[in-house]
Amino acid sequence: MNKQKSFKGTKETGTLYLVPTPIGNLEDMTFRAVKTLKSVDLIASEDTRNTQKLLNHFDIQVTQKSLHEYNYKERVPQLVEQLLLGESIAQVSDAGMPSISDPGHELVLACIEKKIPVVSLPGPTAGMTALIASGLLPQPFLFYGFLPRKKKEQTSSLADLKQQDCTLIFYESPYRVAATLKNMQEVFGGQRNAVICRELTKIHEEYLRGTIDELIMYLEEAELKGECCLLVSGNDGSESKDSVPEGSLKEQVEQKIQKGLSSKAAIKEVAVENGIKKQEVYRLYHGLEE
Structure with a gap:
């Protein structure tokens, strides 16, 4: 049992703030996020060079330390030590909410273990942004994130998801989305509705809506650029597990x-x-x- 009061009581340690950053449009940065970044003692960034552009834009002059998939094992204990000494730290990813596809989760777990307050700020997230404009059922939904890259592992994961009746949300590279749709066609069939959301919040934002079959046909003649969010409708009952004798x-x-x-x-x-x-x-x- 671990009880955390984020903003009340005596603070014997610093606080870890999880600060979302824009997924494309800098105007999506909240007043609270900017204020928090200006007030902390240190910013733990997935890519310090990328984050520095954001800091420069909002005139934030706080020291950074990198925290990414290649250094988190040694970096997390260092950050926890600073928090225990009373320093407050903001953790950011390159875009969107921390911990979704970067090592922030390990830092959160380490802070919880040491009873260091962890405060999450609301803000931009590609999955939810895409979902509510997709036209697919907004609830229930299942956020999966990145599928395995290898075909065999990916189709196996998709097979486990086939009976889900909720809208499925995936993140995918524009270079792999066509292959992923073909694997979905193999497992789900081609008639499920699907949506590709590309370049969310940017000037070239685009929604491609259709069946899996239609999107595959479109991508045979079109090239996608920019990070993609791929949403697929759930099993509506027409894909019964008993459909194969x-x-x-x-x-x-x-x-x-x-x-x-x-x-x-x-x-x-x-x-x-x-x-x-x-x-x-x-x-x-x-x-x-x-």
Whole structure:
């Protein structure tokens, strides 16, 4: 049990502030975020060069230290030590909310363990910004973030998500979004509604709305630039896990075993290819009751 009162009581340590930064448009910086960055003793930045441009724009003259995926193991203890001495620190990522795709989470956990107050400021986040303008159901939703890059691992992750009935939110590189959509087509089918949100809050902001099939066709002739947020509608019930006949699944497993795969490997491959959980294929193949 850990109870934190963020703004009341005697402060024996400094405070860690999680400060969101604009995802493109500098005017999205809040008054509170600027005030906080000006008031702290140190700013822990994912990329100090990138953050310095933001600091210069708002005339913020506070020292920075880098905190990124390559140095967080040694940097987090250093930052915690400074907080324990009474210094306050703001942690920022290159864009949006800290901790989503940078090492801020490790710093948060270390602060909680040492009973150092952690205060999160609200602000820009690409997933929610894209969701409410996407036209897809805004709730419930599932924020997934970045999918695995390798096809086999990605399709396996998508198979685990196939039965979700909520809107799915992913972050994706413009160079990989076409391949990711093809993997979604393989697992989800091509008729789900999907939206690509590109260059959010910037002058070239763009929403591409259509089915998975339609977006794949569009990307065969178009090139995307800028970071993308990819949203996909949930399973509306038309993609029942029983849509593939049990006999067919068993035959698929047997065919793969005949080609030299172990039953375990064959079951996993059939699950991925049909977009269902491997436990379901295992049950059907071995004739087990639910």
